Amino acid sequence: MTGLDFHPVFTRLLFLLGGVGVTVLIAGLAFVFGLLLAVGLAVLRFENQGTWRRLSRSYSTALTNTPQLSQIFAVFYCLPLMGVMVSPFLSVVIGMTLNAAAYLADILGAGMARVPAVYHEVALTLGLNRRQTYLRVILPYAGRTMFPALANHFQIMILGSAMASIFGVEDLTGRAYDIGSTTFRVLEVMLVTGGLYALLSFALTGVFSLFRRTMERMV
């Protein structure tokens, strides 16, 4: 027996659980905005051969080869140097959005490249313009094909959002640190927090599986 004492953690469990919502909100917002940005980047890549394509690829190269922590750090500390002050929460969401867009653009790009040529021909035959072709044919197909990869990335973002605590955000990890710094039961609170992340991640896996099955039935 190592002297582990979970009582101080369990008495603050409600406070800790409050951080789950913040964690999901950060990851959710960053995923949605990142996905929107990623669609733009992927389309640029798909539609162009020259500068725009290179720019889009350079963006992904730059952001997938630097730590997400550095990117949030840049938003948090560099934007104020340019006179732009955003809250810690928003800084983290912006940093994670920029990072997610780079990865999601790669995923969507791969999905768009797998759309069979016949789909494009059918869209053309039906008289769809480019915008309609993207919205009704290419993106739904790419989204369906790459759904497992997109869902996995969201789970990675849920776990990666733990770094928000470094910037003073009271997410699940931030609240765990708060409890640890007042009760000094850091090991205990981190074990419970790790368990909560695992539960959250598994719950999301279940939701995504259900969503995918529903989607497949609808097609």
Add this chain to the structure above:
Amino acid sequence: MKANWNSLLLGLCAVFGALWGGGAGARDSAVIRASGHINIGVEPGLPPLGEYDDHNELAGYDVDIGRQIARGMGVEPRFVTLASSGRIPYLMAGKVDIVLGGLTLTPGRAEVIAFSRPLYSEQFAVITPADRGITSFADLESGVYRLIEVRGSTAVAYLQQRVPKARMLLLESYADAIRALAQGRGDAMVDVIEYVGHYLPSQPQVHWRIIRGFAPPVGDDCIGMSRQDVVLRGDVNRILNGMEHDGRLEQIHRRWFDPVVAERAP
């Protein structure tokens, strides 16, 4: 992406079970002596207590004290670097045998670790950019001003008690806190000026205002160690008493703190 709840439960049980049943604890003094070295936790981001010098070597008040403790015990010092929030967890996990890093004796901490006799007393000051209009500690009571503090520092608990209305942004290090304060993310910081003063020159564009004397000495800075090992506590206190007696304690204090007070703090 398949959800396997059995695997999850099994994994969690394995982790909890391993930690519950056989986790590491702090080494006792007999083991420390037999090993020939003592692991000393110091914080390298907290000058003058700990920092990397021009030769990239650890230096500072805590490093000198640690060396003297090791010498007194007849073992080699091995310094383990950590952050403020890691001081007690490192000790409780057995990653260090003793820990320094501006560890203030508080009743809460005394419930989980043991403290040596005091090394020196700390006193809080308000550190604020002059243009924020804060002229006294009482100004912070209104809740209008946002404070920036370092997570795990004694100041957080002090402020939660003294100025409960004040909003607080908790960051990980003094360097981050001072940068954020200079950039306008907060209005003031309350902490020990001897620690924070080192970072103020890094923001030369800010005219800093230091408000002192509003609080009694907040506590004694001590060396932390395991509660179980009474022998180690006795050894450390004996060495510190010896250092006080022959003037080494005062000498080390003067060496590291006098320049801070004279040169660094505005």
